[in-house]
Amino acid sequence: MIFRDGLFQGSVIAITGAGTGIGRTTAIALASLGADVSLAGRHIGTLQETACKVEKLGRKALVVPTNIRNPEEVNHFAEATYQHYGKVDVLINNAGGQFIQNSLNLSPNGWKAVVDLNLNGTFYCCQAFGRMMCQQGHGNIINMSAVVFETGSPGMAHSAAARAAVVNLTKTLALELAPSGVRVNCISPGPIASEGFIHELPSSQYDETIQRIPLGRMGTLDEAASVIVFLASEASSFMNGEVVIVDGGTRLRGAMSFLTD
Numbered sequence: 001m002i003f004r005d006g007l008f009q010g011s012v013i014a015i016t017g018a019g020t021g022i023g024r025t026t027a028i029a030l031a032s033l034g035a036d037v038s039l040a041g042r043h044i045g046t047l048q049e050t051a052c053k054v055e056k057l058g059r060k061a062l063v064v065p066t067n068i069r070n071p072e073e074v075n076h077f078a079e080a081t082y083q084h085y086g087k088v089d090v091l092i093n094n095a096g097g098q099f100i101q102n103s104l105n106l107s108p109n110g111w112k113a114v115v116d117l118n119l120n121g122t123f124y125c126c127q128a129f130g131r132m133m134c135q136q137g138h139g140n141i142i143n144m145s146a147v148v149f150e151t152g153s154p155g156m157a158h159s160a161a162a163r164a165a166v167v168n169l170t171k172t173l174a175l176e177l178a179p180s181g182v183r184v185n186c187i188s189p190g191p192i193a194s195e196g197f198i199h200e201l202p203s204s205q206y207d208e209t210i211q212r213i214p215l216g217r218m219g220t221l222d223e224a225a226s227v228i229v230f231l232a233s234e235a236s237s238f239m240n241g242e243v244v245i246v247d248g249g250t251r252l253r254g255a256m257s258f259l260t261d
C-alpha cells in the first residue's frame with residue numbers, strides 16, 4: 001500500500017463482505033494503516049480468518065455475522081459496532097453479488113434476492129450507520145456499485161438495475177447527510193480477479209473478458225482496495241456523491257454480455 005503509515009490510527013471502520021475478496025483485502029489494508037475494524041458477512045469462519053489477520057497487525061477486529069438482506073441483523077451490526085468501539089468513522093458497503101441469468105428466465109425470488117442484497121442491503125446499512133454517524137456529527141460511507149450500471153448488461157439485469165440504483169442512492173444520501181458532516185461516495189469496479197468473480201464467470205467467457213479490458217488484464221484485489229482506502233481517507237475529504245470507476249477502461253468498450261448461449 002502506498003499510503004502513509006498510521007493514516008487510520010484511531011479510526012473505526014465497518015466493512016460488509018469482509019470475509020473474502022475485495023472486502024477482506026480492504027479490511028487488512030486499513031488495519032495495516034492503523035484502523036480498528038468491525039467485520040460483517042454471513043459466514044463466521046471467513047470473517048474470523050480476516051479478524052485473525054487484523055489482530056496479527058496489532059489492531060482490533062469485531063466479528064458480527066450479518067445477512068445484510070435482513071434489516072434487523074443490520075441494525076444489530078451497527079449497534080454492536082457502536083457499543084464495542086463507541087463510534088464509527090467509516091462504513092464500507094462492500095457486500096454484494098449476483099448470478100448470471102437471462103432476464104426472461106429470472107424467477108421473482110431470484111430477482112428479489114439480488115436486488116435485496118445489492119440495493120436493499122446497502123440501504124439498510126446506510127440507514128443504520130447513517131443515523132449514528134449523523135448523531136456523532138461525522139462519518140464517511142462508501143458504497144459498492146459495479147461498472148455494469150454504465151451500460152446494458154445482458155445476463156445481469158437484476159444486478160445492473162440494483163447497482164444503478166445504488167449510484168442514485170449514493171447521490172441522494174450525499175445531499176441528505178452532508179449537513180450532518182457525513183459524506184457518501186461510491187466505487188464502481190470492473191473485472192477484478194476475486195475468487196468470487198472468477199468462480200461466477202463461465203470459464204468459456206474468461207478469454208473474451210480479458211480481451212475486452214483495455215489494460216489487457218483483470219484488476220487485482222489491491223487495486224480495488226486502494227481506491228476504497230483513498231475514499232475512506234481524508235485525502236478525499238471534498239468528494240461527496242461521487243462514483244469512482246475502477247475498470248481499466250472496460251466500460252469504454254460498451255455493453256458486455258455475460259450470457260453463454
Ligand SMILES: CCCCCCC/C=C/C(=O)SCCNC(=O)CCNC(=O)[C@H](O)C(C)(C)COP(=O)(O)OP(=O)(O)OC[C@H]1O[C@@H](n2cnc3c(N)ncnc32)[C@H](O)[C@@H]1OP(=O)(O)O
Pocket residue numbers: 096097098099100101107108109110111113114117146147148189190191194196197200250251255256
Ligand atoms: C463490463 C464487464 C464488467 C464486469 C463486471 C462484474 C460485475 C460484478 C462482479 C461481481 O459481483 S464479483 C462477486 C461475485 N460473487 C458473487 O456474485 C456471489 C455469488 N452469488 C450468490 O451468492 C448468489 O447468486 C446470490 C443471489 C447473490 C445469493 O444467493 P442466495 O444463495 O442467498 O439466494 P437464495 O435466497 O438461496 O435464492 C434466491 C433465489 O435466487 C436463485 N438463485 C440463487 N443463485 C442462483 C444461481 N446461481 N443461478 C440461478 N438462480 C439462482 C434461487 O434459485 C432462488 O430463486 P427460486 O429458486 O426460489 O426461484
Ligand SMILES: NC(=O)C1=CN([C@@H]2O[C@H](COP(=O)(O)OP(=O)(O)OC[C@H]3O[C@@H](n4cnc5c(N)ncnc54)[C@H](OP(=O)(O)O)[C@@H]3O)[C@@H](O)[C@H]2O)C=CC1
Pocket residue numbers: 016017018019020021022023040041042043044046066067068069094095096097098117121144145146147188189190191192193194195196197
Ligand atoms: N470482482 C469484481 O469484478 C467486481 C465486484 N463487485 C462487487 O464488489 C463486492 C466484493 O466482491 P468480490 O470481492 O469480488 O466478491 P466476493 O464474492 O468475494 O465478495 C462478496 C462478499 O459479499 C458477502 N455477502 C454476500 N451476500 C451477503 C449477505 N446477504 N449479507 C452479508 N454479506 C454478504 C460475501 O460473504 P458471505 O458469503 O460470507 O456472506 C462476500 O464476502 C461485491 O459487492 C461485488 O458484487 C463489483 C464489480 C466488479
